[in-house]
Amino acid sequence: MKTSIEQTRPWQQWEVYRAVTPKNLIIALVVMIILSISAHNTEMDKAFVETSKAVLSAVGIGDSQVLDGALRFGSNAFPIQIAERKEISRLENFDRNNLPLFAYIETGENREYDALTNTWEVEEAEFLVEPIGYLQKVIAKMWETIEMGFWGTMISIMISLPLGILASRNYAPHQFVYSLSRAWLSFHRSMPELIIALFLVLMYGFGPIAGVLALAIHTSGVLGKFFADEIENAPPGPQLALGASGAGRLKVLRYAVFPHVLPAWIAYIQYIFERNIRTATVLGIVGAGGIGMELKGRWDLFDYDHVMTILLVIFITVILLEFLSQKLRKHTL
Amino acid sequence: MLYFDSVSRIYEDGTRAIDDVSLHIRKGEFCVLLGPSGAGKSTLMNMVNGVVEPSNGSITFGDIPLNKKNLSGIQQRIGMIHQQLHLVPRMSVLHNVLSGLLPEVGFWRSLIKSFSEADQRRACELLHKVGLEEKQLFRRASELSGGQQQRVAIARAFISKPEMVIADEPVASLDPAISRSVLESLKSAAKHHGATVICTLHQLDYALEFADRIVALRQGEIFFDGHPDELDDDTQAQVYELARPQLKTAEAVAA
Numbered sequence: 001m002k003t004s005i006e007q008t009r010p011w012q013q014w015e016v017y018r019a020v021t022p023k024n025l026i027i028a029l030v031v032m033i034i035l036s037i038s039a040h041n042t043e044m045d046k047a048f049v050e051t052s053k054a055v056l057s058a059v060g061i062g063d064s065q066v067l068d069g070a071l072r073f074g075s076n077a078f079p080i081q082i083a084e085r086k087e088i089s090r091l092e093n094f095d096r097n098n099l100p101l102f103a104y105i106e107t108g109e110n111r112e113y114d115a116l117t118n119t120w121e122v123e124e125a126e127f128l129v130e131p132i133g134y135l136q137k138v139i140a141k142m143w144e145t146i147e148m149g150f151w152g153t154m155i156s157i158m159i160s161l162p163l164g165i166l167a168s169r170n171y172a173p174h175q176f177v178y179s180l181s182r183a184w185l186s187f188h189r190s191m192p193e194l195i196i197a198l199f200l201v202l203m204y205g206f207g208p209i210a211g212v213l214a215l216a217i218h219t220s221g222v223l224g225k226f227f228a229d230e231i232e233n234a235p236p237g238p239q240l241a242l243g244a245s246g247a248g249r250l251k252v253l254r255y256a257v258f259p260h261v262l263p264a265w266i267a268y269i270q271y272i273f274e275r276n277i278r279t280a281t282v283l284g285i286v287g288a289g290g291i292g293m294e295l296k297g298r299w300d301l302f303d304y305d306h307v308m309t310i311l312l313v314i315f316i317t318v319i320l321l322e323f324l325s326q327k328l329r330k331h332t333l
Numbered sequence: 334m335l336y337f338d339s340v341s342r343i344y345e346d347g348t349r350a351i352d353d354v355s356l357h358i359r360k361g362e363f364c365v366l367l368g369p370s371g372a373g374k375s376t377l378m379n380m381v382n383g384v385v386e387p388s389n390g391s392i393t394f395g396d397i398p399l400n401k402k403n404l405s406g407i408q409q410r411i412g413m414i415h416q417q418l419h420l421v422p423r424m425s426v427l428h429n430v431l432s433g434l435l436p437e438v439g440f441w442r443s444l445i446k447s448f449s450e451a452d453q454r455r456a457c458e459l460l461h462k463v464g465l466e467e468k469q470l471f472r473r474a475s476e477l478s479g480g481q482q483q484r485v486a487i488a489r490a491f492i493s494k495p496e497m498v499i500a501d502e503p504v505a506s507l508d509p510a511i512s513r514s515v516l517e518s519l520k521s522a523a524k525h526h527g528a529t530v531i532c533t534l535h536q537l538d539y540a541l542e543f544a545d546r547i548v549a550l551r552q553g554e555i556f557f558d559g560h561p562d563e564l565d566d567d568t569q570a571q572v573y574e575l576a577r578p579q580l581k582t583a584e585a586v587a588a
Contacts, residue, residue, distance in 0.1 A: 238422075246406075246436040255424070
């Protein structure tokens with residue numbers, strides 16, 4: 001009989017829903033102000049203006065800084081450069097009668113800048129031209145990048161497998177170990193590869209070691225968490241059954257948990273491998289090996305035709321990779 | 334060989350799942366536990382393999398008291414067949430059976446699934462005896478039918494040459510014809526190994542057919558204990574009602 005205390009009103013006076021109220025309006029206003037401040041901070045207004053100018057300029061109205069930049073790259077990027085051109089006088093052990101396959105000799109000008117007189121010196125020189133030499137070099141670099149992704153993934157698995165087991169609530173030997181492993185994994189996860197690579201280049205010097213280790217450290221945090229979560233979610237029945245027959249914890253893990261979690265683990269590893277190769281392509285920018293180093297070097301020399309070759313090779317590789325891993329996934333699952 | 338000495342199990346909310354039960358299971362017996370759901374059959378069985386600890390009383394296996402220290406030793410001498418099968422679905426039939434040997438195999442050998450030829454032959458023999466064929470040896474357990482999976486579970490329970498096998502509702506979800514042949518497999522395997530069997534069942538007719546001894550439980554207490562022949566019609570009717578709680582409920586719903 002608690003309803004007797006409450007006042008009841010005739011239905012004509014019941015409070016009904018109102019979409020627009022002063023409170024709603026104020027909230028909307030405040031949100032708009034915050035968004036506009038933030039948008040200005042990130043130059044969203046400028047982005048809108050410049051993009052509009054670019055579109056207008058493309059149809060012939062006015063100039064655009066954005067379009068000029070794109071054209072400056074585009075006009076130098078094509079045709080793409082796949083040949084390698086070397087000055088013969090700088091080559092060691094050069095044998096004129098025994099050229100590499102498809103290579104030929106070309107005479108041309110060699111321009112050299114003289115800083116003292118502040119002029120360009122032009123002299124006649126002979127060049128050895130290998131028609132697809134540069135493409136070969138880029139593909140070799142791309143292969144190195146794929147290998148970096150592979151070893152990054154392998155080392156990542158080696159780190160994350162034991163950590164993942166220790167970080168699963170039901171197989172950690174102690175609550176403290178569990179918390180520590182979880183914290184360790186999220187520490188690994190929280191550091192972006194580029195920043196780890198920056199430090200590792202300082203420690204190991206330029207080259208793929210820094211890249212591989214950076215990939216391994218970052219992705220082991222991701223993989224380890226995936227591994228641990230899968231172990232925790234494995235069905236308890238088979239584990240109880242084997243445990244009750246007297247098998248030890250590790251054997252139960254091997255026989256009742258691994259067969260169940262393996263397909264999911266393989267899917268995660270495949271994803272991480274794919275991701276590592278994509279990331280490895282940019283790690284070279286800080287000097288950590290792979291195709292990114294070549295890209296950065298050519299970009300700084302304004303060799304946009306070479307840059308375009310690199311970009312196309314990366315693009316095709318990533319598409320092929322996507323295609324392959326899709327096929328693999330269908331096969332394994 | 335298995336003694337329950339005034340064993341009780343009281344849950345934290347005050348439920349007496351097992352109330353002062355004293356029971357002696359003799360060597361070589363095929364003992365069937367009957368009783369409605371919640372009568373304490375599963376609790377009684379889970380006490381033997383250490384999943385549930387008794388609140389009062391003691392359990393003795395052979396002449397070893399069951400406690401934390403002796404538990405793993407006793408677990409290795411008891412084979413288990415579980416209510417929901419509990420095979421590893423994505424593992425082969427052969428390795429599911431061999432996983433019953435895990436306590437005896439070295440860790441590094443077990444890591445790469447390296448079991449001795451003799452062990453594997455024994456698994457094959459057991460699988461053949463319970464009615465599986467060679468072509469099913471490397472199938473995943475999940476690809477088999479319910480009856481076949483239960484046979485694999487029986488083979489797994491017997492591979493470690495246990496002195497006792499505990500079967501919790503081994504035929505709960507199987508149809509009558511298959512239930513009968515699964516129970517026959519269980520009984521002949523037990524006879525062949527000289528193993529004692531404790532088995533919970535729903536169906537009184539199977540209990541009468543296969544059991545050497547029937548123990549009926551009601552609300553955690555022993556209500557009947559004896560040879561199937563000692564069950565007179567009157568008691569039988571009562572046990573029958575106990576063993577068919579679902580029937581009674583169905584009638585109540587119908588009425």
